[in-house]
Amino acid sequence: MDKQQQDALKKAAGIEGAKFIEDGMIAGLGTGSTVRFLVDELGRRTQEEGLKFTGVTTSRRTAEQARGYGIEIVDIDDVDHIDLAIDGADEVDKDFNGIKGGGAALLWEKIVNENSDYNIWIVDESKVVDTIGAFPLPVEVIPYGAGHVIKRFEAKGYQPVLRLDAEGNDVRTDENNYIVDLHLGRIDHPQELAEDLINTVGVVEHGLFLDRVNKVIVGNPNGPRVLTVSGK
Ligand code: 5RP
Numbered sequence: 399m400d401k402q403q404q405d406a407l408k409k410a411a412g413i414e415g416a417k418f419i420e421d422g423m424i425a426g427l428g429t430g431s432t433v434r435f436l437v438d439e440l441g442r443r444t445q446e447e448g449l450k451f452t453g454v455t456t457s458r459r460t461a462e463q464a465r466g467y468g469i470e471i472v473d474i475d476d477v478d479h480i481d482l483a484i485d486g487a488d489e490v491d492k493d494f495n496g497i498k499g500g501g502a503a504l505l506w507e508k509i510v511n512e513n514s515d516y517n518i519w520i521v522d523e524s525k526v527v528d529t530i531g532a533f534p535l536p537v538e539v540i541p542y543g544a545g546h547v548i549k550r551f552e553a554k555g556y557q558p559v560l561r562l563d564a565e566g567n568d569v570r571t572d573e574n575n576y577i578v579d580l581h582l583g584r585i586d587h588p589q590e591l592a593e594d595l596i597n598t599v600g601v602v603e604h605g606l607f608l609d610r611v612n613k614v615i616v617g618n619p620n621g622p623r624v625l626t627v628s629g630k
Contacts, residue, residue, distance in 0.1 A: 407522035407617030412436035414622040415484045415520040426510040428485025429457040429503035441467025456506040483514035488533045494627045499536030499605030522617040531585035536605040537578045547600040557581035
């Protein structure tokens with residue numbers, strides 16, 4: 399699939415996702431190129447149809463885009479709950495376990511996900527995999543002592559790489575932390591890995607999102623498929 403085709407599927411998933419946002423909702427808005435299409439559609443509905451909702455965003459980038467459309471964006475601590483959060487994902491498996499953080503926003507994404515009554519992911523079909531892990535797993539790490547965290551990951555065979563931008567500078571998250579990407583190839587035991595990562599001193603959060611989604615909207619050439627996780 400080339401980038402143009404992939405973008406068309408992302409856009410279709412974003413537009414489908416936007417249908418779930420209703421007047422009066424408090425909505426979590428994720429981060430990434432698929433979410434950009436979602437926010438474009440919500441912006442269109444805001445301006446053309448008078449849609450009115452309050453947004454909480456998982457990054458400053460998304461807040462800026464949404465405010466540009468006149469969407470009201472507030473701080474997460476200014477709302478007592480989030481009705482629905484819609485976000486992208488880097489990979490999702492058949493059990494709806496996901497990897498997120500390709501856009502370095504995993505910490506705020508997990509906080510919004512945790513505080514939302516309902517969570518939807520919007521992805522193109524290339525993100526749906528049998529086993530997660532081909533996509534490098536992002537881990538948010540405090541800069542102080544990050545070199546030691548990376549050495550620990552190396553010793554465990556996690557193949558960590560400090561994320562750099564195109565100019566070779568270390569990428570900083572919205573909380574001014576580093577992202578370390580783990581090149582694992584495949585993750586057969588995500589729960590155990592999640593435990594290990596979160597118990598590593600210096601790790602703030604990791605991009606394993608296990609049992610955290612209610613619906614996945616998959617952009618597909620025949621139209622978006624809406625998958626509802628059973629029992630959720
Ligand atoms: C950002 C994320 C994104 O949701 C994920 O990287 C998917 O991005 P895209 O829609 O651009 O493929 O987790 O931290």
